[in-house]
Amino acid sequence: MFHENTSADCLTTVTTSTEDGAFQTKGRNTRLLSPEEAERLAKDRVLVSDFKQLKLEKEAQKNWDLFYKRNSTNFFKDRHWTTREFQELKACREFADQKLTILEAGCGVGNCLFPLLEEDLNIFAYACDFSPRAVEYVKKNALYSTERCKVFQCDLTKDDLLENIPADSVDVVTLIFVLSAIHPDKMHLVLKNIYKILKPGKCVLFRDYGLYDHAMLRFKSGSKLGENFYVRQDGTRSYFFTTGDCQMFVYFICLLFLLLFMGGCLLDRQDFMELLLLYKLHVYSIMQQEQKFLNLLDFIQICCINEKEQSSVKVQ
Numbered sequence: 001m002f003h004e005n006t007s008a009d010c011l012t013t014v015t016t017s018t019e020d021g022a023f024q025t026k027g028r029n030t031r032l033l034s035p036e037e038a039e040r041l042a043k044d045r046v047l048v049s050d051f052k053q054l055k056l057e058k059e060a061q062k063n064w065d066l067f068y069k070r071n072s073t074n075f076f077k078d079r080h081w082t083t084r085e086f087q088e089l090k091a092c093r094e095f096a097d098q099k100l101t102i103l104e105a106g107c108g109v110g111n112c113l114f115p116l117l118e119e120d121l122n123i124f125a126y127a128c129d130f131s132p133r134a135v136e137y138v139k140k141n142a143l144y145s146t147e148r149c150k151v152f153q154c155d156l157t158k159d160d161l162l163e164n165i166p167a168d169s170v171d172v173v174t175l176i177f178v179l180s181a182i183h184p185d186k187m188h189l190v191l192k193n194i195y196k197i198l199k200p201g202k203c204v205l206f207r208d209y210g211l212y213d214h215a216m217l218r219f220k221s222g223s224k225l226g227e228n229f230y231v232r233q234d235g236t237r238s239y240f241f242t243t244g245d246c247q248m249f250v251y252f253i254c255l256l257f258l259l260l261f262m263g264g265c266l267l268d269r270q271d272f273m274e275l276l277l278l279y280k281l282h283v284y285s286i287m288q289q290e291q292k293f294l295n296l297l298d299f300i301q302i303c304c305i306n307e308k309e310q311s312s313v314k315v316q
Contacts, residue, residue: 102172104176228240
């Protein structure tokens, strides 16, 4: 289940660049721009060249590694607000002292991981990050224990999580200020990756930058990569989410589980994975042509019709 948390994601929160939960502007609506801000954004239409954009994508890991080399463990504050903002960490338990298995996708240097492990002793955590240097900082932390957590380097857009985590074994996946650092064209690959290790019916907890965040308004001309997508001076990138983006993620997660169920009934695993790749293209072609659905039922109905067509082809 992909939770649209009422106080902890971009649907309800405009965050500051410090990622500190104490400085949140909360509300269901997108932040309103002043006339000056709206004019400045409207004028900022020139995009970074394709050549430089390809270079930034190719060097994304290097740029994050250099970020952690410069800042070590001192840039972000420890996130002691996680259990307060994400009540699902308690609500998803079937009984009070149930041991949870979580994955912190994009753990950085452990600013969320270690406060969570300290606060809740009944958690085993997997944690991964794009930056090898960040992973080493986690392992060197005095609170790190292999009995309570396993950390590894991973590019969530291409490295299979099943190499480090058993299938269908995780109760909660956190995506906290992670997807915004990934190219929008690759975000769906992260969702496809995490669904394989998530138990059916369990939680994905998402929090990230919202549209018109103050950090977005501070970007100077020449920083724009695409719609709501910018590059910082150090080469790291940031995307600013709309409610429509989050709705698309919900649709995609629901589709994955729908196909998982139907695939288990109708197809072997290899055929199912091939079908899933077809649907990845199908979903995004629909989302590009039709920017909205009447509701989730309409979306699933479309998927079921096409699922039936694809399945009949496979069976024949």
